[in-house]
Amino acid sequence: MNINEIRNGVAIMINGDPWVCIWFQHVKPGKGPAFVKSKFKNLKTGKVLDYTFRSSDILEEAPVSKTNAQYLYAQGDSVFLMDEKTFEQYEIDKSAVGEAINFLKEGTKVVVLKLDEVAFGIEVPKKVDLKVIESSPGDRGNTVTNATKIVKLETGAEISVPLFIKEGDIVRVNLETGQYSERVNWSNDF
Numbered sequence: 001m002n003i004n005e006i007r008n009g010v011a012i013m014i015n016g017d018p019w020v021c022i023w024f025q026h027v028k029p030g031k032g033p034a035f036v037k038s039k040f041k042n043l044k045t046g047k048v049l050d051y052t053f054r055s056s057d058i059l060e061e062a063p064v065s066k067t068n069a070q071y072l073y074a075q076g077d078s079v080f081l082m083d084e085k086t087f088e089q090y091e092i093d094k095s096a097v098g099e100a101i102n103f104l105k106e107g108t109k110v111v112v113l114k115l116d117e118v119a120f121g122i123e124v125p126k127k128v129d130l131k132v133i134e135s136s137p138g139d140r141g142n143t144v145t146n147a148t149k150i151v152k153l154e155t156g157a158e159i160s161v162p163l164f165i166k167e168g169d170i171v172r173v174n175l176e177t178g179q180y181s182e183r184v185n186w187s188n189d190f
Helices: 098-103
Strands: 011-014 017-027 035-042 048-054 065-075 078-083 089-093 109-115 118-123 127-135 148-153 158-162 170-174 179-183
Touching: 065 118, 078 109, 078 118, 089 118, 148 170, 158 170, 158 179
Parallel strands: none
Antiparallel strands: 011 017, 017 035, 035 048, 065 078, 065 109, 078 089, 109 118, 127 148, 127 170, 148 158, 170 179
16 A cells, blocks of 8 residues: 555554554645655554655555444444444444544444454544534525535534525535535525
8 A cells, every 4th residue: 555545544564563543644845755644553552653654655554354334422532333234332442533523423334444353443434414403594695705604513513614504404524624515405595
């Protein structure tokens, strides 16, 4: 695997040990080759280290198995998930999920990542649809500008949306950025 494939939750082998990415930043300087600054957590010891990879580095993927599951709930520093076929429950450290945890609701389909049958992380969908439960009124007809407002979603997360979004609307949120993508349902605004 090359460094462009590094994302949160990706597991690689470093010095014979499995490590999972918990933070990354792709850097493209004005001069010189691109590189990736990252933080990896050792899946055996829990130790966290900073790593910088050059664009020419080739990484060894860890032997990870994947299982379809549903998000159940978060409590304390843990996230609880259930295997869709066996109904086995998994407990994963909340830090392995990242900011996407703010946009997951009960029943959201995810993929559990396991190493030696021990769950260590999840892959979340790229986008989720969530209901707006709190919204201040926007100015009607103010759609030419890029004006936005903050709304509260059913998961408790708050995001910036265009002024025409109102309470009760369903919005699509991009989980990679944590930002509004589009309105899913269209009501009679006119």
